[in-house]
Amino acid sequence: MNEVYRPTYKVALIALVLGLLSLLLVxxxxxxxxQLWRYGERLVLELAPVDPRSLMQGDYMALDFTVARQLRQALRENGIWQSNLQGWLLVTLxxxxxxxxxxxxxxNIESNMTGQQRLIPFKVRKGRVRIASNAWFxxxxxxxxxxxxRFGEFRLSPEGELLLIGLLDAKLQPL
Incomplete structure (x- = not known):
């Protein structure tokens, strides 16, 4: 009964398969x-003023957008402002x-939209409307x-996924 447990080839094979599966998913x-960065539709949103630093996380710019503030105001005026609200922001390019x-x-109903209008997903979290990313590190x-x-540059997928790819100055030039 002084037998020492030794991993068998089955355990090693399972570990290898799980490791490869993890790499595949990442x-x-x-x-x-x-693919979204390369082929997504370009969308520019105006930034609303926010605080540019966080001492705990290093340098970053907290982001807020003019359309998010307009949405927050509309939701409050219509009496449907609540935490954990999700929906679609309608913008015109x-x-x-x-x-x-x-x-x-x-x-996500796309009826009554013109050719230049797009739906962007939003979430209300911690009293703020979140559109894609809320920070730029x-x-x-x-x-x-x-x-x-002055602006955030995004890529938008046909499914409505939004990816922040950069910040732009007042002349819409990349920083």
Missing amino acids: NSAVWHKE QSHGPASYQGYRLT FEEGQAKHFSAA
Whole structure:
């Protein structure tokens, strides 16, 4: 009964398969985001003023968007503002400049939309409307450079997934 437990080839094989499966899942998610970055439709949203630093997390810019503030006001005026609310923000794309607020929908129904209108998913969390990302992280010491940001540049998938890819200055040039 002095037998020592030794992992068998079955345990090693299971560990190898689980490791490969984990790598496959991670790489699949990365590939999906890269495809959205490359082929997603360009969407620009105007930034609303916010605090540019966090001492606990390093340098970053907390993001808020003008359309999110307009949505928050509309939800409150219509008496449906609540935590954990989810829905779709309706915007109209502009050929030069940021998308403009057109309204909201609580379901993803694309009826009565013009060719330039898009639905963007939103969530209400902790008293704020969240659209895609609520922060842009940057290297320490770059706060002055990113303080010139006036717009967020996104890529939008046909399914409504939104990916923040950069910040733009007042002339819509990348920072």
